[in-house]
Amino acid sequence: MVTKQFSGSVEDADLRRADSLGREIFSDVANKWALLIIEAVGDGTLRFSELRDEVEGISHKMLTQNLRMLERNGLVEREVHPTVPPRVEYSLTEAGLALRVTIDGMCNWTRQYLGHIEESRRRFDA
């Protein structure tokens, strides 16, 4: 069972709940927009419109939707400046920054194996 990955050595009573919660969180986080947004925010502070420009191809809707989800899970922090026009700034929390480290790993992996993968695809498609 793959979900056991999430439970580690917690108390038996909490095991089932930890598994299903872990799986749910994993599903939230393991989607390309969430990962790209976290990567885009980085250790900086970006406005909504900056993020939309930064994350290539994301729609207005997907951006808000994922930002809400990430905020709910405590990965990004949302700071509203009550000016007019409104100014909203997003940054990563400690949890977000920690996750970002592993996402960086995925990006490095992609760079590193780009050639392998391209080659593998050519062979497979033939």
Next chain:
Amino acid sequence: MVTKQFSGSVEDADLRRADSLGREIFSDVANKWALLIIEAVGDGTLRFSELRDEVEGISHKMLTQNLRMLERNGLVEREVHPTVPPRVEYSLTEAGLALRVTIDGMCNWTRQYLGHIEESRRRFDA
């Protein structure tokens, strides 16, 4: 631009192609089924039916579909034993094992921040 994450310091001529390819690979890989499958295979060798049991909730279709994709990208190796009934075994390639390291990181992250996240959700939902 987030996609610059993928291109690193390659030749200018290849930069655009590397970016779009990197993004495409990232989209392939950054989905929950792909990640869970890679995690399930681990450093072992699993049959199709074992994988279906191991990856909780995955359908026949999603499993084959993702396995084909992972094979095409050279992350998993598919070995067919021409017996009857057929026996097909999957294992990770070097690239797959390398990616698995970062996925392990995500799983650890999930375990580590489970409490934070649960708490954050409670606050947010209120």
Next chain:
DNA sequence: CTGGATCCAGCTCGATACTG
């Protein structure tokens, strides 16, 4: 057992319009 193909209900996502 593995896996391809088909069908189609349901969801996703982009476009658009509207608010503060």
Next chain:
DNA sequence: CAGTATCGAGCTGGATCCAG
């Protein structure tokens, strides 16, 4: 500028059936 709501086309993915 940031965000919500709505609508509909199109894709996703589960169920099912067939084949090697």
